[in-house]
Amino acid sequence: MTTMMKTLTEAVRIATGIPDAMPRPGQATLTEHIEEAIKTTGHVVGVAPTGLGKSLSLLAPAMVAAAELGQRTIISTESLSLQAQIMDKDAPNAAAACEKVTGTRPDVALLKGFSNYLCLAAVRDTAEALTGTAGARLTKPELRTKLAGLKKTGYAQLDGRSFDLAKGVPLLTWALSLRDDDPGDKQSYEGDLTNELWGAVSVGPSECIGDTCPLFDYCKPKKARAKAAEADIVVTNHSMLAVQAAKGVPVLVGNKNLGEFHIIMVDEAHALPENVRNAGASEVSVSSVTSLARSITRVLDEFEPRVERLVKEGKALALELNDELAALGRGTKPGEVRKVTENEDPVENTGDMMIAWAKSVKGALEVPSSSSNTKIRLAAKRLTGRMDTFIANISAVKLHKTGVARWIEMKNPPKDARNQTPYWVASSSPVNVGGMLLANLWTAPELPDEEDPVAQAMKEAGEPVEEEAGTYPMTVIAVSATLPGRFGYQAGMSAENVNYPSPFDKAYGSSLLYIPKLAGAELQELYPGWAPGRRARFDARLHEGWAARKNVELVEAAHGRALILSAKSSSGERYARELRAAAKGRWKVYSQWDGQSTRYLMSAWRDDEHAVLVGTKSLMTGVDAPGRTCSLVTVDRIPRQAGNPVGDARVEALMEALQTDKWSADRLVYVAEAALLLEQAAGRLIRSMGDVGMFAVLDPRFLKTGPVSYPEMTRRVYKKAVERFLRVTTSHKAAVEFLETISESDMGLAA
Secondary structure (H helix, E strand, C coil): CCHHHHHHHHHHHHHHCCCCCCCCHHHHHHHHHHHHHHHHCCEEEEECCCCCCHHHHHHHHHHHHHHHHCCCEEEEECCHHHHHHHHHHHHHHHHHHHHHHHCCCCCEEECCCHHHECCHHHHHHHHHHHHCCCCCCCCHHHHHHHHHCCCCCCEEEECCEEEEHHHHHHHHHHHCCCCCCCCCEHHHCCCCCCHHHHHCCCCCCCCCCHHHCCCHHHCHHHHHHHHHHHCCEEEEEHHHHHHHHHHCCCCCCCCCCCCCCCEEEECCHHHHHHHHHHHCCEEEEHHHHHHHHHHHCCCCCCCCHHHHHHHHHHHHHHHHHHHHHHHHCCCCCCCCEEECCCCCCCCCCCHHHHHHHHHHHHHHCHHHHCCCCHHHHHHHHHHHHHHHHHHHHHHHHHCCCCCEEEEEEEECCCCCCCCCCCEEEEEEEECCCHHHHHHHHHEEECCCCCCCHHHHHHHHCCCCCCCCCCEEECEEEEEECCCCCCHHHHCCCCCCEEECCCCCHHHHHHCEEECCCCCCHHHHHHCCCCCCCCCCCCCHHHHHHHHHHHHHHHHHHHCCCEEEECCCHHHHHHHHHHHHHHHCCCCCEEECCCCCCHHHHHHHHHHCCCCEEEECHHHHCCCCCCCHHHCEEEECCCCCCCCCHHHHHHHHHHHHHHCCCHHHHHHHHHHHHHHHHHHHHHCCCCCCCCCCCEEEECCHHHCCCCCCCCCHHHHHHHHHHCCCCCCEECCHHHHHHHHHHHHHCCCCCCC
């Protein structure tokens, strides 16, 4: 048995408390494959089902690689719950196992994006602005006392923006109560939080004033990075990887402050490509330009002629931009997008003028950026960073680049905006991100040796030192419970999918898949006037009403205990309303539209066995509620994404690369991703070996028979997503009886 396998075995025994426990078969095989990849600097793409124990399969090899090979590892995951599980549970167990086997205990550190941590200077400035104590330099206890005296309802105005006192004061009080060794990250805060509030107490890396900040010694992001630089294993999130891949910025790999890494392990790897596309996306609109123009007066004196001129120029450019985009989009219907062709420049008339304007604003910010007033300096840095991003966004939408989709569309302002006039937006996003991942993450630059005596002597003598760094390949491991076919191609990896056995096969075998078959009145309800031999059309509005009633009937049979998922937000809101009306207080119904944080909703639902949680696509992943709380999962219809410029561009790229037709390429993009999401939704049902329940797909088109059905090749892709269910019914009566049976069983096991 190799050292890595010994470490995995010991970690399993520590984790389970069973002295003679052994790794699960799939867990052991995955570890063997990772060990071979580390030896050969290779790649592994693993479909590792829930319950396999993949965290220990990742951690055991990473620990031994650190202890015996001196190799450092980045482990990235998508969900906060998995990050917490790794740091609080799995990593300590794996480290203890490694120490027992090798005599060395590697260090593990958590590193999140810069703006995920509090900026203590921003906290102090916000608290002083609220309490009217700017410049008084009160101590933290004194500021907390002042905050306690504020009213706890309503809104205050801070730099022209509304500040929610009910949620914001507790946030500031928490931030001012932290100890020096507390992480001070966004996820540590247990109160209700919005992005706007967090923005008032944090800054991005381009906005930080660095060692000129009077609170630099206490800086939370700096402390987190210092710990990561010393660690053998750094646990992070996909957003960090995505920024590096999309923008080529050495956030992790090739970062001189963090040091060299040799292995990247990506858990929940299915989400990484979309994260990269989002990180590389750019947007320019009248709204963004107007917002920047207004922000100028929050930093500079609006009565100065130069500042007044810059504000006016910005607002005028915003209107000109909207007119230019409107002309290009003439004839585009509401809700549609207008693709920008290779030879078109959507900002041909305004782009260069907007870049020149942004550079002028940056020039005006040079003086306040070096102000002795920390608040002014911080605000100036923040606006300078926003201007840099704005310039980059203009360049991205202006010029055609291979592998990047560009389009324009009309958007509606947020509901709380004063001006409700729709406006035009120019956008761009990378399409195929495999090349970005390969170039910017899977290949690492060699960092210069800072202790090289020759280089040091040349620098001291004033001689130029050539620092043309070479590169080296990383060992890359990508795993997830669900992965699309050809994931390696999508992610720039040289490996095919390997499927590992699931420990939950018995639980899936005891559970039931329900796909309703329409007959009689239900046929006419969904397809009015239909008769055999006639063509029918799927009507989403009629389906929504029918699905709402089905959900109520199924939840009644399950006595609550359900996760209700919808393809559209508007449908989900309706389901929540009708379920509440039907429940009549017998069980609580939580929904994503209640105004509570997802973390709160998940916790409240999980702790109440009979509660119902209603949500949309974001709850099809990351929801973990083993036991009877989640005995029923319903999906109203297969969650295929509507056609969009990025997806369409991916389809076109595959058509060219594979020399195939549009429909075949469409199945590799839109259908494959819908199937992946469907499989993930089904995975919410079985979270432990003792779980049993029903997964209902309330989409009659899934069946081969009926007035409307999916094309056979598409249907086969969707069927594969739910193939783990061995028991299938199309009978509503059988579905209700099954739910009633497991609801009445003390153990929640089917008879």
